[in-house]
Amino acid sequence: xxxKYLSTMTVSALVFFTATANAAEEKEVVSTVGLGYLNxxxxxxxxxxxxxxxxxxxxxYDSFFxxxxxxxxxxxxxxxxxxxxxxxxxxxxxxxxxxxxxAGSTKLKGMGKIKLAATSSTTIGWNIGDTLSIEGNxxxxxxxxxxxxxxxxxKYRLWSDNRNTLVFSSNAKFGDSRHNxxxxxxxxxxxxxxxxxxxxx
Numbered sequence: 001x002x003x004k005y006l007s008t009m010t011v012s013a014l015v016f017f018t019a020t021a022n023a024a025e026e027k028e029v030v031s032t033v034g035l036g037y038l039n040x041x042x043x044x045x046x047x048x049x050x051x052x053x054x055x056x057x058x059x060x061y062d063s064f065f066x067x068x069x070x071x072x073x074x075x076x077x078x079x080x081x082x083x084x085x086x087x088x089x090x091x092x093x094x095x096x097x098x099x100x101x102x103a104g105s106t107k108l109k110g111m112g113k114i115k116l117a118a119t120s121s122t123t124i125g126w127n128i129g130d131t132l133s134i135e136g137n138x139x140x141x142x143x144x145x146x147x148x149x150x151x152x153x154x155k156y157r158l159w160s161d162n163r164n165t166l167v168f169s170s171n172a173k174f175g176d177s178r179h180n181x182x183x184x185x186x187x188x189x190x191x192x193x194x195x196x197x198x199x200x201x
């Protein structure tokens with residue numbers, strides 16, 4: 001299996017507002033609602049950027065969670081500050097036009113759409129002290145439409161109090177051959193329709 005590094009990096013800052021509800025003995029439901037400011041490429045590999053305010057929510061009960069970004073999953077805290085997360089989520093794919101909630105641009109006209117896909121995601125990480133964590137992730141679709149992608153990242157808690165948290169995060173992304181060619185390659189058909197030269201990622 002061929003894995004290539006994708007020179008994409010996303011930096012974002014999020015402010016979260018957390019509340020605890022339905023407390024019952026040792027277990028409780030914790031809900032988090034927030035807004036984030038995101039400045040990123042319109043699609044991965046693009047020379048265009050877009051800025052937007054994005055909503056965020058997270059609901060946790062014991063080790064289970066429902067999250068706007070990570071989907072439905074389970075958090076396990078292991079020994080020595082190691083944690084493991086398994087979740088079911090989604091990939092929005094890409095469109096060949098400008099879109100508010102999906103990656104895409106009119107520059108991709110003729111490249112076709114990359115369909116939405118349900119995904120399985122596994123993350124393993126290490127908390128270093130109270131503020132820093134490093135982690136690795138593997139995300140695979142349930143179909144063979146998008147290929148497997150990988151992520152290595154860091155998170156640093158800049159500030160927090162009893163209700164709010166400010167976090168800095170930075171990630172480097174990788175992909176297998178199918179993923180890279182789906183999102184970054186240009187097939188013969190795509191070349192004819194878009195005018196871009198054929199390219200194998």
